[in-house]
Amino acid sequence: MIKAVALGKRYNDVYVFKNVYIDLPQRGLVALVGPNGSGKTTLLKIFAMLTEPSEGEVYILGAPWREARVKHRGRVLYAHQEPLVYSGTVEQNLICNDDDVLEALGLKGLMRHKAKGLSGGYKKLLTVARVLACKPQIALLDEPTAYLDPGKRQGLLEYLNEYAKKSLVVWTTHYPPEADSSEQVYEIRDGNLRLLKSRI
Ligand SMILES: Nc1ncnc2c1ncn2[C@@H]1O[C@H](COP(=O)(O)OP(=O)(O)OP(=O)(O)O)[C@@H](O)[C@H]1O
Numbered sequence: 780m781i782k783a784v785a786l787g788k789r790y791n792d793v794y795v796f797k798n799v800y801i802d803l804p805q806r807g808l809v810a811l812v813g814p815n816g817s818g819k820t821t822l823l824k825i826f827a828m829l830t831e832p833s834e835g836e837v838y839i840l841g842a843p844w845r846e847a848r849v850k851h852r853g854r855v856l857y858a859h860q861e862p863l864v865y866s867g868t869v870e871q872n873l874i875c876n877d878d879d880v881l882e883a884l885g886l887k888g889l890m891r892h893k894a895k896g897l898s899g900g901y902k903k904l905l906t907v908a909r910v911l912a913c914k915p916q917i918a919l920l921d922e923p924t925a926y927l928d929p930g931k932r933q934g935l936l937e938y939l940n941e942y943a944k945k946s947l948v949v950w951t952t953h954y955p956p957e958a959d960s961s962e963q964v965y966e967i968r969d970g971n972l973r974l975l976k977s978r979i
Pocket residue numbers: 790795813814815816817818819820821822860953
């Protein structure tokens with residue numbers, strides 16, 4: 780439900796990537812790997828309709844990018860790379876409430892804690908939970924496993940695999956082995972995107 784055709788993005792005259800083609804399904808877990816600065820966040824933010832493409836076209840849930848930005852706003856949610864929390868409690872940091880998500884991400888017992896007082900890992904989990912609890916049709920998660928210990932990484936990935944049975948989840952990581960459990964793995968490198976693996 781995300782399709783890019785000859786997509787390019789440049790800042791001034793410098794291309795981050797060009798001639799990107801991708802066709803992502805309605806549901807499934809899709810990992811985007813690549814080294815620092817390769818363009819993972821930029822691509823995710825284009826899909827999130829936060830960054831405008833420089834050339835080509837992107838279709839989100841069937842609508843061209845500019846139209847989708849108006850039509851599909853709440854259906855496509857992006858979780859920032861940085862653990863982003865606001866003042867107030869964990870509960871007050873959530874826009875939507877979903878017990879399953881909070882339980883799975885280990886936040887259930889922390890609802891009355893001050894969000895700014897959480898550790899980096901729990902701030903990151905809250906950033907991800909804020910998106911997943913709202914049940915978007917497309918969840919775009921920028922390095923959701925960063926800051927997490929191995930147990931929490933695995934727990935989160937297991938939950939994402941479950942979640943992706945109903946929705947499309949695109950997530951980024953620097954660490955290719957971690958992407959193995961995803962149904963599709965794309966790599967972005969030197970301005971090009973290529974499909975490394977697909978089980979769909
Ligand atoms: N607003 C901007 N203005 C100018 N250049 C930018 C801007 N945003 C990103 N870039 C450049 O685009 C390139 C890709 O950045 P991006 O953050 O998408 O990479 P990334 O793969 O997510 O990196 P990392 O793994 O380090 O988070 C980098 O060279 C970066 O400096």
